[in-house]
Amino acid sequence: MAGMKLAEMQGEKQGAKEEEEEEDEIGFEEMGLDPRLLRAIAKRKLLKPTPIQTKAIPLILEGKDVVARAKTGSGKTLAYLLPLVHKILGDTGGTASYDGPRAFVLVPTRELCQQVHDDVRSLFEHCGGSLKVVQLTTNMSVQTLTAAMAGPPDVVVATPARISVCIQNEILQPSALQHSLSTLVLDEADLLLSYGYEDDLRKLAPHIPRRCQCLLMSATSSPDVEKLKKLVLHNPVILTLMEDAADESIVPKSVQQFMVKCRNEDKLLHTLALLRFELVQKKCLIFVNTVDKGFRLKLFLEQFGIKSAVLNGELPQNSRIHILKEFNVGLFDHLIATDDGKSSQPVNDEPKDENEPEEDVSAEKRIRKNKKKRFVDAEFGVVRGVDFKNVRTVINFDMPLTPAGYVHRIGRTGRAGNSGLSISLVSPKEEGMLSLVEDLLGGDSEKSSSNKSITAFPLLNRAAVESLRYRAEDVSRGVTKIAIREARAKELRMEILNSDRLKAHFEDNPTDLELLKHDKVLSKRQPAVHLQTVPEYLRDPSTEAASRQIRIARAVIGEKLTNFRRRKLKKAGKEDPLKTFSAKPKRRRDGSDATGGFNKKKKVGGQGVPKKKHHNKKR
Numbered sequence: 124m125a126g127m128k129l130a131e132m133q134g135e136k137q138g139a140k141e142e143e144e145e146e147d148e149i150g151f152e153e154m155g156l157d158p159r160l161l162r163a164i165a166k167r168k169l170l171k172p173t174p175i176q177t178k179a180i181p182l183i184l185e186g187k188d189v190v191a192r193a194k195t196g197s198g199k200t201l202a203y204l205l206p207l208v209h210k211i212l213g214d215t216g217g218t219a220s221y222d223g224p225r226a227f228v229l230v231p232t233r234e235l236c237q238q239v240h241d242d243v244r245s246l247f248e249h250c251g252g253s254l255k256v257v258q259l260t261t262n263m264s265v266q267t268l269t270a271a272m273a274g275p276p277d278v279v280v281a282t283p284a285r286i287s288v289c290i291q292n293e294i295l296q297p298s299a300l301q302h303s304l305s306t307l308v309l310d311e312a313d314l315l316l317s318y319g320y321e322d323d324l325r326k327l328a329p330h331i332p333r334r335c336q337c338l339l340m341s342a343t344s345s346p347d348v349e350k351l352k353k354l355v356l357h358n359p360v361i362l363t364l365m366e367d368a369a370d371e372s373i374v375p376k377s378v379q380q381f382m383v384k385c386r387n388e389d390k391l392l393h394t395l396a397l398l399r400f401e402l403v404q405k406k407c408l409i410f411v412n413t414v415d416k417g418f419r420l421k422l423f424l425e426q427f428g429i430k431s432a433v434l435n436g437e438l439p440q441n442s443r444i445h446i447l448k449e450f451n452v453g454l455f456d457h458l459i460a461t462d463d464g465k466s467s468q469p470v471n472d473e474p475k476d477e478n479e480p481e482e483d484v485s486a487e488k489r490i491r492k493n494k495k496k497r498f499v500d501a502e503f504g505v506v507r508g509v510d511f512k513n514v515r516t517v518i519n520f521d522m523p524l525t526p527a528g529y530v531h532r533i534g535r536t537g538r539a540g541n542s543g544l545s546i547s548l549v550s551p552k553e554e555g556m557l558s559l560v561e562d563l564l565g566g567d568s569e570k571s572s573s574n575k576s577i578t579a580f581p582l583l584n585r586a587a588v589e590s591l592r593y594r595a596e597d598v599s600r601g602v603t604k605i606a607i608r609e610a611r612a613k614e615l616r617m618e619i620l621n622s623d624r625l626k627a628h629f630e631d632n633p634t635d636l637e638l639l640k641h642d643k644v645l646s647k648r649q650p651a652v653h654l655q656t657v658p659e660y661l662r663d664p665s666t667e668a669a670s671r672q673i674r675i676a677r678a679v680i681g682e683k684l685t686n687f688r689r690r691k692l693k694k695a696g697k698e699d700p701l702k703t704f705s706a707k708p709k710r711r712r713d714g715s716d717a718t719g720g721f722n723k724k725k726k727v728g729g730q731g732v733p734k735k736k737h738h739n740k741k742r
């Protein structure tokens with residue numbers, strides 16, 4: 124029954140989305156946007172502005188400074204990009220040149236930088252090709268930065284630190300900015316200071332012309348946003364928009380929030396049960412707090428045939444960007460992302476994983492280990508602003524280190540009004556953070572459990588969890604610290620190899636980039652066959668029924684199957700750019716997915732997925 128309830132709820136969410144759209148809102152056409160931008164919007168099939176766009180775009184077009192707070196996934200990026208590009212087109216007709224950039228879009232992470240850059244570039248493609256956007260990244264040398272800023276570009280997307288470097292090295296002339304800069308955007312504004320960019324912003328502030336329009340966007344507010352307002356907002360008119368004044372919740376209604384309370388040492392077991400019994404919908408984004416935990420979870424799951432990719436700040440930038448792109452096109456269904464809530468810490472200083480057995484490390488070993496410190500890229504981050512596509516489930520394997528981190532993590536699902544689901548695995552030590560999150564969400568700790576924002580997940584019962592305990596504990600014993608370290612080093616080596624060796628190749632053959640698979644098995648131990656499925660005697664009937672309902676809900680919601688991309692790649696018959704990797708997306712005849720999930724469709728009532736008749740046409 125619980126499964127049906129959840130399914131109905133998800134269906135209702137979808138229904139609620141349709142009702143919202145009936146609201147009488149002005150369309151993009153009535154906003155007075157440049158026709159070339161209307162063409163770009165039509166190309167993206169965006170039928171109606173989202174509420175935040177309806178409110179923010181006219182105000183920004185009037186030249187007002189806007190502080191926009193709106194839910195995650197509510198379309199804030201276009202809410203500022205559309206009027207920004209309209210302004211550039213209007214001022215110069217898209218042709219005249221300036222001696223400096225017209226707009227800065229400052230973001231806290233490398234991944235968001237890439238995403239916003241791509242968004243601007245796709246808008247420019249409809250504006251006659253004379254406009255130029257560049258992104259400045261951490262690994263760009265002064266020479267590369269100089270080349271990128273030559274021209275100059277019309278829009279610069281960067282972290283504040285990169286802009287600082289350009290000013291310090293006189294790549295950006297403050298005098299030029301006084302004349303050219305007309306728009307400054309601080310996206311994920313509240314995070315910019317906590318990522319340690321305050322000094323950079325203070326250095327930049329004096330060079331921002333008084334007439335420059337400033338926009339601050341974020342889903343969460345903080346005292347830092349107040350600091351930023353004073354720092355960069357000159358025009359006194361500031362408008363803080365909540366998407367819906369009546370609805371103070373900062374998490375979209377389309378996201379159902381659940382939790383499972385369990386011991387820390389049982390988190391692997393509970394994650395396995397959720398994925399193995401298909402009690403959650405794919406694609407799945409799983410957040411962990413340390414890189415080691417990410418690899419431990421990956422090695423553990425792959426022993427059960429559940430493949431996943433890991434994403435963390437240790438990986439080279441272009442590998443990280445590529446993993447995100449592959450995940451978004453649906454080449455794999457499970458992504459394990461590290462969100463340590465901090466920015467640049469030596470990896471070995473990561474918070475201790477409380478249930479990892481202490482390793483007795485002698486002094487000289489410890490010194491040697493410290494010498495091998497690897498640094499996480501200070502600008503890595505996929506929790507904020509990154510527009511994951513079709514993520515149906517976010518799992519907090521670890522609770523985040525801040526309540527705001529929780530909001531942004533689960534904001535990776537339920538985007539643009541789609542439905543989503545989050546499940547947080549809460550150990551006894553994390554109950555404090557859970558209540559802080561409840562407070563932030565406006566849940567009253569005295570509230571009855573039925574009114575809480577985060578409720579117990581109804582579909583995972585004890586019998587189902589216990590049925591997997593023996594296997595899970597047996598496998599997790601095999602995932603030792605040494606195995607994790609070896610897997611981590613192997614992944615890093617391979618990604619560095621790929622990113623260096625293939626950079627030139629991918630520039631010439633961008634579609635080949637799609638073929639590089641990031642969810643390859645890292646374990647030395649081959650997954651045992653008997654672990655790939657759950658034998659009949661271990662299956663719990665109510666869990667089976669719930670799993671069936673989840674699949675029905677997915678069909679009801681009309682999930683666009685992401686394996687369209689897989690079919691497209693397969694049809695392209697693209698060669699694998701890497702000789703050593705089997706890049707062809709693995710597909711099985713019975714249509715089961717690449718995660719090795721046992722294909723229950725075949726089992727239900729014997730009506731399996733009808734095998735496609737392969738007519739070998741003789742040519």
Ligand SMILES: Nc1ncnc2c1ncn2[C@@H]1O[C@H](COP(=O)(O)OP(=O)(O)OP(=O)(O)O)[C@@H](O)[C@H]1O
Nearest residue numbers: 169171172173195196197198199200342508510539
């Ligand atoms: N008017 C629209 N109609 C439908 N979808 C839209 C519209 N505007 C934007 N989107 C889509 O909504 C998704 C989320 O947009 P965006 O990333 O800008 O959200 P956001 O508010 O910035 O989220 P976050 O708080 O996580 O940064 C994107 O896939 C975007 O293409």
